[in-house]
Amino acid sequence: MAILTKEEAKKIIDKVLGYSKADETSVSLSGNRTGNIRYARNTVSTSGETDNLALAVTAVFGKKVGSATINEFDDQSLEKTVRRAEEIAQLAPENPEYVPMLGPQKYIETASYAESTARINPEFRAQAAFDSIEPCNKKKLTAAGYLEDTTGFSAIGNSKGLFGYNPFTSVAFSVTTRTADGTGSGYASRDVNDVAKLSTKEATEVAMAKALASVNAKALEPGKYTVILEPTAAGDLINLMMGSLDARNAEEGRSFLSRKGGGTRLGEKFFDERITIYSDPANVEIPGSPFTGGGGGRFGGGGVDGRPQEKTLWVENGIIKNMSYSRYWAQKNNVKAVPPSGGFIMQGGNQSLLDLIKSTQKGVLVTRFWYIRAVDPQTLLYTGLTRDGTFLIENGQIKYPIKNFRFNESPVIMLNNIEALGKAVRSAGNLIPPMKIRDFTFSSLSDAV
Amino acid sequence: MLPNSPVFGRSVAPEALLEPGLEVAVKKRLADAALNAAKAKGASYTDIRIGRYLRQFVTTREDKVQNIVNTESFGVGVRVIVDGCWGFASVVDAKSEAQTAKAAEEAVAIAKANARLIKQPVQLAPQKGFGEVSWKAPIKKNAFEVPIKEKVDLLLTVNDAALKNGANYVNSVLFMVNEQKYFASSDGSYIDQDIHRMWPTFRVTAIDPKTGKFETRSELSAPMGMGYDYLQANPSDKIAGITTRYNKGYDMLEDVTAAARQAKQKLTAKSVEAGKYDLVLDPSHLWLTIHESVGHPLELDRVLGYEANFAGTSFATLDKWKSKNFNYGSKQVNLFADKTQVGSLGAVGWDDEGVACKKWDLVKEGTLVNYQAIRDQVHILGETESQGCCYADSWGSVQFQRMANVSLAAGKTPLSVEQMIKDVKKGIYIIGDGSFSIDQQRYNFQFGGQLFYEIKNGQIAGMLKDVAYQSNTQEFWNSCTQICDERDYRLGGSFFDGKGQPMQVSAVSHGSSTTRFNGVNVINTARKI
Numbered sequence: 001m002a003i004l005t006k007e008e009a010k011k012i013i014d015k016v017l018g019y020s021k022a023d024e025t026s027v028s029l030s031g032n033r034t035g036n037i038r039y040a041r042n043t044v045s046t047s048g049e050t051d052n053l054a055l056a057v058t059a060v061f062g063k064k065v066g067s068a069t070i071n072e073f074d075d076q077s078l079e080k081t082v083r084r085a086e087e088i089a090q091l092a093p094e095n096p097e098y099v100p101m102l103g104p105q106k107y108i109e110t111a112s113y114a115e116s117t118a119r120i121n122p123e124f125r126a127q128a129a130f131d132s133i134e135p136c137n138k139k140k141l142t143a144a145g146y147l148e149d150t151t152g153f154s155a156i157g158n159s160k161g162l163f164g165y166n167p168f169t170s171v172a173f174s175v176t177t178r179t180a181d182g183t184g185s186g187y188a189s190r191d192v193n194d195v196a197k198l199s200t201k202e203a204t205e206v207a208m209a210k211a212l213a214s215v216n217a218k219a220l221e222p223g224k225y226t227v228i229l230e231p232t233a234a235g236d237l238i239n240l241m242m243g244s245l246d247a248r249n250a251e252e253g254r255s256f257l258s259r260k261g262g263g264t265r266l267g268e269k270f271f272d273e274r275i276t277i278y279s280d281p282a283n284v285e286i287p288g289s290p291f292t293g294g295g296g297g298r299f300g301g302g303g304v305d306g307r308p309q310e311k312t313l314w315v316e317n318g319i320i321k322n323m324s325y326s327r328y329w330a331q332k333n334n335v336k337a338v339p340p341s342g343g344f345i346m347q348g349g350n351q352s353l354l355d356l357i358k359s360t361q362k363g364v365l366v367t368r369f370w371y372i373r374a375v376d377p378q379t380l381l382y383t384g385l386t387r388d389g390t391f392l393i394e395n396g397q398i399k400y401p402i403k404n405f406r407f408n409e410s411p412v413i414m415l416n417n418i419e420a421l422g423k424a425v426r427s428a429g430n431l432i433p434p435m436k437i438r439d440f441t442f443s444s445l446s447d448a449v
Numbered sequence: 450m451l452p453n454s455p456v457f458g459r460s461v462a463p464e465a466l467l468e469p470g471l472e473v474a475v476k477k478r479l480a481d482a483a484l485n486a487a488k489a490k491g492a493s494y495t496d497i498r499i500g501r502y503l504r505q506f507v508t509t510r511e512d513k514v515q516n517i518v519n520t521e522s523f524g525v526g527v528r529v530i531v532d533g534c535w536g537f538a539s540v541v542d543a544k545s546e547a548q549t550a551k552a553a554e555e556a557v558a559i560a561k562a563n564a565r566l567i568k569q570p571v572q573l574a575p576q577k578g579f580g581e582v583s584w585k586a587p588i589k590k591n592a593f594e595v596p597i598k599e600k601v602d603l604l605l606t607v608n609d610a611a612l613k614n615g616a617n618y619v620n621s622v623l624f625m626v627n628e629q630k631y632f633a634s635s636d637g638s639y640i641d642q643d644i645h646r647m648w649p650t651f652r653v654t655a656i657d658p659k660t661g662k663f664e665t666r667s668e669l670s671a672p673m674g675m676g677y678d679y680l681q682a683n684p685s686d687k688i689a690g691i692t693t694r695y696n697k698g699y700d701m702l703e704d705v706t707a708a709a710r711q712a713k714q715k716l717t718a719k720s721v722e723a724g725k726y727d728l729v730l731d732p733s734h735l736w737l738t739i740h741e742s743v744g745h746p747l748e749l750d751r752v753l754g755y756e757a758n759f760a761g762t763s764f765a766t767l768d769k770w771k772s773k774n775f776n777y778g779s780k781q782v783n784l785f786a787d788k789t790q791v792g793s794l795g796a797v798g799w800d801d802e803g804v805a806c807k808k809w810d811l812v813k814e815g816t817l818v819n820y821q822a823i824r825d826q827v828h829i830l831g832e833t834e835s836q837g838c839c840y841a842d843s844w845g846s847v848q849f850q851r852m853a854n855v856s857l858a859a860g861k862t863p864l865s866v867e868q869m870i871k872d873v874k875k876g877i878y879i880i881g882d883g884s885f886s887i888d889q890q891r892y893n894f895q896f897g898g899q900l901f902y903e904i905k906n907g908q909i910a911g912m913l914k915d916v917a918y919q920s921n922t923q924e925f926w927n928s929c930t931q932i933c934d935e936r937d938y939r940l941g942g943s944f945f946d947g948k949g950q951p952m953q954v955s956a957v958s959h960g961s962s963t964t965r966f967n968g969v970n971v972i973n974t975a976r977k978i
Contacts, residue, residue, distance in 0.1 A: 038950050040755045044566040046847055047559070048537065071541065093514045093601060126566065144757035146950040176758040182766075187758075252618060253656040253663055256978060260661030370761075371886045375897060375917060378663055379976040383895050383917070385888045406886075406893055406919065412978040443972060444919050446893035447764070 002031040002051040002152070003118075006165040009155035012055070012073065017159050019082040022059035022089060024101050025159040026304035028294050029055045032152025037125040040144035042133050047125060058304065059085040063098040066090070097328040102306045104161045107290035110281050114194035117169035118151040124195075125149075132175050132204040141208055145175035149195065154294035156304045164291045164306065171195045175204050176388060177211040178449075184401075185449050186210025187368055187388035189232060191428060193287060210367055210389035217401040219445055220392060226363035227440040228356050228393065231425050233366045233386075235432040240372065241380055241411040242277070242344050245314060247323035251333075256380045256412060257323065264323065271318040271415040279341030280311040285426055288342035307339045314344065318415075348424035348433025356422050356436045358396040363436070365391040365398060369407070380410045385446050404449075405442035414440065467593055470501040470523070470629045471544070473641050477581070480633035482546035483527050483553040488635065490557040492529040494573055496634035496802060497549065499525050500844035503627040505593060509604040510620045511612065517597060524844040525549050529556045533570025535825075536560025539845040574824045574835045576803055578637020584798025586645045587791060588676030592625040595677045603680070607651060607705045614709035616653035617663075621705075624648040624672070624944060626956075630801075638803040646794055646956055647679055648672035648944050649701050655712035664715035664914070666708040666899055669733050669881050670699045672944040672956060674794045688937070690866060691902060691909060692880060694733055696939050697792055711900060711912075718912040721901065723973045727876035728918060728966045729869055734898050735857070736941025736959035737882040742922040743777075743784050744855040744959065746891035747811050748838075749822040749829065759950050761889025764922065765817060767829070775817040778926025783858035784812040786821055788837055793854045793958035794942045801848040804837035811855065815927075823850045842953040849949060856940075856960035860932035866963045869931055876904035877916060877971060882941065884917060895919045897974070915975040925966060933962035 004012070013027045031053035038046045056069040059082065066089030070081040128147050136143040153167040174189035186207040192198050229237075250257035250264040257265045281288035293305030305327070313321045322338050330337030357365065367389035375381040385406050392399045414437050422434035471479075480497045487495035501523045508516040526539040527549065538555035540548050604621045611619035628644040649670050656663045669692070673679050679699055686698030692707050693700070730738070745751065746763040754762055769775035777784075788795050788806035799805055802824050810818050824835040841848035870878065881899025888894070901913040920928075942958035 036951060040757055041568075041753070043568045044563060045755060046535075046537070047563065048847075050539075050845070088519075091597075092517065095515075096513055097515075122562065129566075142754060142757070144754060146758055148951065174758055178754070178757060178762075182762075253658060253661070254618065254654050258661055258663070260659075262658055370889055373884050373886045375884045375895075375974045376915075376976065377665075379978045381974055381976050383884065383886045385886070385893065387889055404888065404893075406888075406895060408895075408917075408972065408974065410976055410978060413976065444893060444895075444970075446888040447921070448761075448888035448890035448892050 002033050002053045004031055004153060009153065009165055010157070010163060013155060013157035013163065016055065016057060016078050016082060017157065019079045020059060020159060022061055022086050024060040026058045026101055027055065027157050028304050029155045030152065030294060032150050034148065034150045035120060035122070035125060036146065036148040037129050038146045039129050039133060042137055042143055044129055047122065049122065055081070057081050057085040059089045060098070061089050063094040063096065064089045064092045065095055065098060066092050099327040099331055101158045101160050102162055105164065105291070105306055105308050107164050107308050108282055110166065110287040110290050111284050112166065112168040112193055112287040112289070114169045114196070117149055117171055117193065117195040120149045120195060128200045131201040135201060135204055135208060136177055139208060140180050141177045141211055142180065143175055143177050143204065145173070147171065147173045147200065154289065156291065156294050156306055158304055158306065162306050166289050166291070169193050171198055173198060173200055173203060175207050177204065177207040179211055179215055183449060184211045184215035185388045186214060191426065214389050214401040217403045219403045222405060222442045222444050224439045224441055226360060226419065226436065226438045228360065228363055228365045229435045229437065230353065230367050231427040231432045231434055232368045234435045235427040235430055236369050236372055237382060237411045237414065238346060238432060239428065239430060240382060242314070242341070244380060245323045245340070247325045248329040250323055256378060257320065266320050266323060268320060269318045270320050270412065271315060272418040273318040274418055274421060275315055275318050275415050276347040277315040277344055278311060278313045279344045281309040281342065282311070283345060286343040286345070286429055286431055292339040305339065307337060309339060309342065312338060312341060343429040345431040346424060346433060348421040351420060351422045353422055353434045356420055356434055357393055357398065359420065360393045360396060360436065363393040364402065365393055375408065380412050381408060382410065383408045385448070404446040406444045406446055407441060408443045409441050476631040476641070477633070477639055479525065479543065479546055479549045480631065480639065483549040484633060484635055486550035487527065487529045487553040487557055490554055492531050492557055494530040494635055495527065495553065496632065497525060497527045498801060498841065498844055499631040501629040502843060503593065505625045507597065507600045507604060507623045509601070509608060511608055511618065512605060514601055522843060525552055526841065526844045526846070527553045527556045528847065529553065529560050530571050530573065531557050531560035532564040534560045534564035534567050535571060536563065537847045541845070571825050572828045574827045574833060576636050576824065576835065579640065579803070580637065581639045583641040585643045586674055586796070588645045589678035590676045592645065592647050592677040593627060603701065607701050610702055611653045611705045611709040614706050615655055615713040616709040617656045618654040619651060619705070621651035624650070632799065632801065632803055634803045636803060640799045640803060642797055642799065644674070644797060645676050646672060646674055646944070647676065649680060649699060651705055651708070653705065653708045653712050655709070655716055657716045662716060664712050666712040666715070667881065669694055669704055669899070670701065671733070671941045672794055673792055673940065674796050674958070675792055692900060694731060694880065694939070714912055715914050718914040720975050721913045721916045721971060721973050723971060725968045726971045727873045728969045729873060729876055729878040729904065730964050730966065731880040732939040732961045732963065733881050733941055734879045735961045735964055737885050738896055739855060739857055739959040739961060740943060740957070741885060741887045742891060742894055742925065743811065744852045744957070746922065747820050748850060748852060749820040749826045750850045752820060756948065760948050764890045764892050770817050770820065773816070776815055776927065777812045777817045777923060778815045779929045780815050781860065781932055782812055782815050782926050782929050783810070784855060785810050785858060786836065786853035786855050788853045790854050790958065790960065793940055794956035795854040795958055800837040800839040801841050802835070802839040804835045804839065806837045809836060821850065821853050826850065840955050842955060846953050851948065851955045852946065852957045854958045857932065857964065859935040859938045859962040862934065864931060864933045866933055866937060869933060869963060869965055870904055870909065871907040873904045873965070874906055877913060878902040878904055878909065892921050893919070894922065915973045916971060917974050918969050918971045920969055925969065928966045928968055929964060930967050931965040933964070935962070937962035
């Protein structure tokens with residue numbers, strides 16, 4: 001029941017729109033089946049599976065907006081929900097920033113659904129956990145991991161004739177392996193739409209190798225180092241920067257993209273010229289949603305924005321090419337309402353991680369970062385720590401494991417200090433290359449393993 | 450870890466939040482159906498939580514209401530032990546005995562399936578049944594009874610005051626939560642609880658267009674286990690000083706007025722010179738350092754490795770506790786867990802597995818003495834009774850070990866903040882919480898703040914900016930030299946503390962009086978891009 005076809009979803013949305021007496025009405029209908037398995041100390045701790053099917057109605061009178069949600073689908077319940085949204089709208093204060101709904105849009109097809117993932121069952125999850133735990137048992141390592149799979153759809157529609165439907169699947173897996181004495185720790189994570197591309201055993205073996213190689217780490221003085229950031233580490237910082245491209249904040253003077261004396265840094269060269277970042281929902285490696293908005297229900301509403309997601313260039317050869325806009329702010333400024341992207345693609349080179357290591361005289365290899373938090377929004381300064389595998393590189397080789405560092409660094413500074421970019425791979429829904437960066441600031445040591 | 454917009458539940462009209470939930474007698478029938486069904490299928494233990502979760506969030510910026518969210522979530526979660534293994538199942542909108550019985554049977558089936566994979570059977574600490582009992586948060590004014598218009602008017606007045614006092618932008622939000630929870634277990638408990646929380650917040654931004662710089666200042670309120678009465682501050686709730694701080698009542702208008710002026714003042718404040726300083730930390734700041742460096746490392750599930758893949762493990766390993774002489778801090782440092790503190794976020798009568806709430810020591814005169822644990826863990830500590838730290842953020846989430854209110858005991862000798870500052874030669878007085886980060890075993894941390902004042906030879910010498918301090922948990926608590934007395938004791942807290950996979954949120958308070966830490970490493974966070 002949770003996964004409706006395009007026709008089934010449209011039938012329900014049309015019925016709901018038919019009940020409405022508001023000036024404008026939109027409907028968001030989404031369903032998913034999510035399953036998970038969690039393990040620690042080499043044994044399964046929890047597992048579960050939930051189905052959700054929910055509908056959110058937004059009714060608008062003038063500039064007064066009200067939403068209501070429901071997870072029952074008989075005619076009476078649907079009509080009641082529409083009436084409730086209308087009542088809430090009538091009682092709401094006017095929203096001066098309300099922008100009328102979009103008419104029909106053209107959406108691209110994306111490859112975000114894989115049947116293999118939709119077929120995942122509890123036995124599959126148990127086997128995936130077993131494939132991760134068993135190699136650790138054999139090497140006397142302790143595994144803690146988590147696998148979560150989702151199969152779902154998102155459908156949107158409104159009283160101006162807009163309709164969109166997108167089915168999707170996703171799987172996220174991560175594992176931490178530790179030595180029995182707690183002196184070594186390794187980590188690996190994978191995310192895919194098609195579970196056929198996931199091997200929990202392969203990922204666990206990477207984490208195991210890191211755990212074993214990170215035993216008895218030596219302390220290095222904090223300071224500025226050339227670093228090689230694996231995609232998981234680099235991606236976390238770049239992702240935070242990509243979430244800070246809002247045009248309104250920049251134009252209001254409270255963003256790293258605000259310009260001294262007013263205006264923004266749009267069109268300026270901001271990074272090393274090798275930096276090009278774009279988003280593309282049609283990319284087969286990180287297929288995204290063809291439209292913005294949708295979802296809702298369980299999360300108390302969800303909106304129908306409905307803007308098509310298109311290929312968007314954010315940074316080209318180091319120059320800021322686009323910022324994201326709300327429809328209100330775009331209309332006020334008479335510019336195209338470029339929606340924020342889902343995932344992003346950062347162009348890399350052809351070198352492998354090993355090539356980057358080989359070309360390094362002295363540097364630090366970072367597996368991942370942890371507890372990254374903003375320190376200063378005007379420079380995008382972040383702090384956080386290395387974790388689960390940090391190594392000294394000397395003369396093109398991994399020399400020995402080193403103790404974890406705290407860093408204080410800005411991705412803006414980082415992307416100006418690029419030495420080399422490797423081949424981009426998928427990490428947390430983005431395509432991101434391993435990066436070699438000079439003068440990365442480590443400010444203190446951590447005893448954590 | 451703070452998730453974005455943690456709103457779970459369906460949208461409803463504001464009046465719906467005032468409708469009564471199911472009657473206790475009905476909930477008891479639903480519970481008994483589940484308890485009996487699970488027992489019939491072979492469960493050795495069963496508990497059921499029937500939960501109604503109400504939330505209202507009012508969000509504004511400058512002169513506009515951005516969003517008003519009213520949500521209600523109702524359902525039932527059943528947890529069982531079969532063949533020594535936990536099983537859990539939940540059902541939304543369960544109003545019939547057939548539904549709760551079915552959920553119980555599903556939980557049994559899951560437990561049976563998972564029993565093949567476990568290494569050791571669950572050892573559940575015994576717990577006596579309490580019969581039919583209830584607990585109600587001692588609130589004076591239910592926030593859900595206050596009309597939306599009054600809340601909107603308050604926030605728009607607050608925003609107006611910010612703009613009039615020099616802020617360029619202001620965002621303000623009221624978060625209000627009511628958990629109506631019914632718990633029953635095969636131990637013979639039927640516990641009905643009504644829990645309220647509220648959190649008024651804002652952020653003002655001041656911009657200097659000439660330099661292109663901006664500064665912010667956020668609220669000095671605390672999220673509290675209180676009703677709307679928290680917003681009615683009596684003079685006795687205010688702590689006068691370089692800026693007014695608040696205890697059991699919060700004056701949002703007064704605070705935002707100060708905030709707007711201070712954000713502007715920050716634009717021209719002196720950038721800190723990095724180095725060692727004595728820190729004087731206000732409770733509105735210190736709560737977060739306690740949370741990260743004491744609350745989390747003393748959670749037994751982290752110590753044991755259950756959070757290794759996400760939140761991390763802990764430096765405070767069992768051997769350190771067993772040694773009975775692990776020096777966590779200086780002699781002045783007494784840290785305790787307390788789920789009974791009135792007005793705190795974690796205060797309830799019983800936890801989510803039917804254990805009566807209590808107070809216990811974690812660090813006594815500087816020495817590590819205990820952890821926070823739940824019923825299936827306490828045997829590891831040689832205890833026979835749980836400390837009552839079990840919580841689930843929804844009827845649909847499995848309950849697990851969560852942080853109790855963890856607080857620093859006030860100093861025993863009379864000492865005011867002014868007296869403390871008088872004795873500091875080179876220091877920084879920090880008020881309000883800011884940036885925060887700590888490693889996965891809770892050794893190395895870095896904290897920012899909202900307001901920083903330089904202390905020179907016992908006097909406040911002016912405002913500083915670009916301040917963050919770094920330390921190591923053990924070193925930091927051992928550098929604690931003075932704690933103000935009970936008169937300065939106040940709560941701070943986290944409304945959305947994240948843990949677990951899938952992640953659950955919980956709310957927890959941390960109390961302290963203003964405290965001095967000597968010779969802490971301060972860094973300058975200013976950068977040029």
